[in-house]
Amino acid sequence: MFNGNYARLYDSFHANKDYSIEIQSIVHSLGLEKFSNLIGLDFGCGTGLHASEFSKIGIRVDGFDRSEDMLAVARKRNPGLRFSSNLQDFKKEYDFSYSLFDVLSYQVTEEDALDLMRELFVRTKSSGYVLLDSWNSAGVLQDPPKLTERTVESSLGAITRKVIPDLSGSEEDIYPLTIQLIHQSSNEILMSELHLVRAWSPRKVEDLMLDVGFKDISVLNLVRPNEVVQNFEWRFGIKAKKP
Template sequence: MQRVPFSALASVYDAIMADIDYSQWADYILGYARAEGLSPGTALDLACGTGAITAELQRRGLEVVGLDGSAEMLAAARARLPETRLVQADLRTFELEERFDLVTCVFDSLNNLTDSADLGRALKRAAAHLQAGGLLAFDVNTRAGVRDLWDGEVLEGLAPLPDGREVHYHWSHHYDAAAELGTVQAFCRLIGTGQPDEEQEEFVELHTERGYDMDDLEPLLRAAGFASWEFCDYPHYHEPWPETPRIWVFARAAGARA
């Protein structure tokens, strides 16, 4: 019943995450870019998953390439975006031929890199794929965010699926203070349409994250070669406070345009 992270979950991910306002996230990213005098025309969406942010950036006129390590998540993205270029690759080692005005990585995807050296490698790959003066935009759960993920440490609900079934999900969170790692046990049960002899499917995935604070990120951004960066709270671009559970990071590549 236990599956590799982001494998079986791909079939129900969009149903469970239906309340996430990816549109506002896209506006938040592009709003920051405009305030910096940037008008990105191309974007690379790292850890694109099922393509939700990829699609929102495309709707706003950008030419977008999506990249993810999960074949199952990319299959769901291809169903959503059949004309979009989607690449399966590792965030720490990927190499594409082109460079982009904007690189994004949203929904705390980088927290899944639980070794800070791996996060540093991913940031270096992101920097290497930006045009001069380009912008990297990503969000991460802080140490406080990973420690105190949900009130009551449980997220549970029932969501409809496109094929008429429903998914019952029960996700529980455990924080290992000694290792400073948070693990979500994501249990999902697919409830059928009531047809005779219909099999009931269920699975569990374990998702582990490390929280990263501003003091953790600054040396990694510097080592990756970024010229400047700013940490922001959502949705008003305020400076984060010490116990902010999630921060947004906007980092500029060297050679900023005038």
């Protein structure tokens, strides 16, 4: 997943996502503006777009991801930063850490979600904050994923990304999505892969984070920061402190 052409075209397919505004929201949510010389960890950093925005405001972020192809894009974008698919390459304790844009939702079992949270726990210093986001089970149930198509121009020509949900196959808030890349002029399917995405409930994520040892856990509305997350909303954020 997140390899080859999908990694190379990832930024184009998400060109409408404003990473600069997102990092302002992270800085504000975690109270980072009060500190200087911070170093953070981005778990599931993808193509390094959050890291790049953090650099612009003087905060250094290292990035971990399991996709080498996503990391190749991240390294090209941020030559001075550390990106790796090997967790041993990261120093033990960061000032803060985060895992955003559905990385938690790609962990479909409790054990995988706990593994991610444990990594954030051990790699964040005492009194440091972590921030996660996820699909929201109540919101996604009310308004399940629909077929979407988006076409971008690339060096390969016009490429359409189709996301095809299989709602008959969804159980326990896990949604199978077939993601295809289709070459427009030849109609050739360049890539077709199944992504399983889990919509978690804020309550469940809170419980898992407590099990891992986090404290001061709060659910955040990352879209409208001053409002509580409603049942109809598709995503939520969650912030927690390492004791």
